[in-house]
Amino acid sequence: MIKVEVARSIDLEAFIGSVAGLFEEDAGQRDEYSDPTWPSREGLDYYQPMVEDPDCLLLVARDDETVLGHLVGLVSEPTPTRLDVRFATLQSIWVKPDVRSTGIGQMLTERFFAWGRDHGCVQAVVTAYVDNVDAQRFYQRHGFAEKSLTSVCDLRQGRAVVR
DSSP: EEEEEEOGGHHHHHHHHHHHHHHHHHHHHHOTTTOOOOHHHHHHHHHHHHHHHHTTEEEEEETTEEEEEEEEEEEEEOTTSSOOEEEEEEEEEEEEEGTTTTSSHHHHHHHHHHHHHHTTEEEEEOOOTTOOOOHHHHHHHOOOOOOHHHHHHTTHHHHHHHH
16 A cells, blocks of 8 residues: 655655755756765755655655655745745655656655645745656646746857757
8 A cells, every 4th residue: 555654864865865866867868967876965955854854745645665766846935026925935856766656756746746745835945957758748738837938058069958
């Protein structure tokens, strides 16, 4: 039986292993400047304080003791240029390839949405690489709609980067 739980300090090694899977599969394939060694090198220092931070959500999906995926959520506080509202940012989500399409991603996302509502957030926000069409379809199925576009120009070649 698959359970989605808030990650604890004792879960961080397996949690970071899941983050490493995301880095290897997603950014590592789509961003030449992404450092796929970051999770193993810096992950513990980055995620450890989040375990106790009420404005951060670290979730693990597990089958017994095996971590099958993770989600990282953050509350974005109001800024001077926006109305006094909070947003729930889905920073990362990943499910092991061999257990995708089993509802794990949906379970993680639903838990994230509930957490965001409980924290007074008015919207959930996520970014994805333009060529990660599977992620984009997943997000659309869960109610996310495109709102902005980030464009990149390779200054070495003076043209847009297409990936």
